[in-house]
Amino acid sequence: MPRTTVNTQVYNDAVPMEFTRALLVQARAHDKDVAAILRAARFPFDPLRQSPQTVFVSREQYSRLCVELVRALGDESGGVMPDVRTPVGTTRLILLSMLGSPDLGSAIRRAIEFNASCRVRRDASVTNRLVVDTGGKEATLSYLHSDDAPELQHNVLCNLAMWMRFCGWLIGQQIDLSSADCAGPEPEFTAGLRHFFHCPVTYRQPVNLVRFSARHLEAPLLRDEAQLHEFLKLAPYHIIIEPQTSTVSVTHRIREILGDDFREELPSFEALTGLLNMSARTLRRRLEKEGTSYQRIKDNARRDTAITLLSRRGLTVSEVAERVGFSDPSAFHRSFKKWTGLSPGSYR
Structure with missing residues (x-):
């Protein structure tokens, strides 16, 4: 059965304003002209002085601001x-x-x-x-x-x-x-x-x-x-902010199949070979070549989704555990600490 993909990506090709402010704070810490940097980057407002209507900027705006900060500092x-x-x-x-x-x-x-x-x-x-x-x-x-x-x-x-x-x-x-x-x-x-x-x-x-x-x-x-x-x-x-997704790796193709909703049972390895139109031997060899395994891909997918959900307000840790496929919250705590070194509560 095809899995439903729910997009839980935090940035979605946009950059939270906090990252932009961090660049300008860095410029100010080095006594650089923040207004001049903003003009050079064709930025429409000063995030340190104004409260913009949006909490995001485009990836192009952020990248231009980074370039201008580097030029002002003379330090890449x-x-x-x-x-x-x-x-x-x-x-x-x-x-x-x-x-x-x-x-x-x-x-x-x-x-x-x-x-x-x-x-x-x-x-x-x-x-x-x-x-x-x-x-x-x-x-x-x-x-x-x-x-x-x-x-x-x-x-x-x-x-x-x-x-x-x-x-x-x-x-x-x-x-x-x-x-x-x-x-x-x-x-x-x-x-x-x-x-x-x-x-x-x-x-x-x-x-x-x-x-x-x-x-x-x-x-x-x-x-x-x-x-x-x-x-x-x-x-x-x-x-x-967000690494450019590779579309050529088998890891990427598997992550697309898994999606972001783990309340349904994940495909077995045998079912995955059919979805990818590969033999089990070929799939194992491809995953080994990419330095990973199906189990690790599943763990990383759950981990990344859990991290995204923990950053949201309104969801309890138990609700996050359920959404990433754990019926037992204590099992989710153990797995999350293994993945990140922190408990879900500490991470939040």
Whole structure:
């Protein structure tokens, strides 16, 4: 029986006003002319001074504002990386250097080498590494500057998450982070971290790092320079707000089949092979190549929908549990904590 898809996507190609205000607060913190940045971005009002009739802006407006903030600061990190200033144009050159790589692992290593050679730093005490475990199942990407202020390390960790989103675009696959480490203490406000990390985050660790399936490193790059040029027009939106959905991966096709309403029974693996017109062997091989499994896709789909529903007012945790397919609220609590490292109540 076909499943009903209920769209619970938070942004739906629009950006909540809070993200726009955060950009302007950053500009003001660096003593930049906010009014001039808004004019350059062709923004119709000042979100810091006026109460607009809408609580969203378009992805184009948000992306233009990001570009103008970068120009004003002369720093493509937006002033959030504590150890580095990234001159305007550097990121594009790093991305171009990645395009000629045979696979994602080679591309990341090339970006690390490029990054180490062209950024303007206070000193050279920087650790930036890509490591694959001895079993070849898990990869970690890490970054640490030994002199960074501990309270700013979570910004570095979020920057790593943004790079992984770009890497996912390069290979046409969603790269799910299994866990992350932060070299600093847990910040007072964790909404930014929760936006980028739907997985457990451990604080006060030796380095900032993200963990993901090593199978993604074997994936060939699917993008060319012309596609990169188009992507960069809306890159701030797709990297910071909502990753660009891949339509070429089998993971994406399965997520479309599952939809967002989990009150009905999900298709069995055997039924899924029929819906995808694939043999069981082919489907397992394709999923393994994308560093995932059917069970993990189902878990991630439930997790993402639960996170969206928990952000809404008016729904109890028990109601959220029911909507994502759990008849027993305690089972939902256990699963949600396994997925995110937090209980549903703490996450909310």
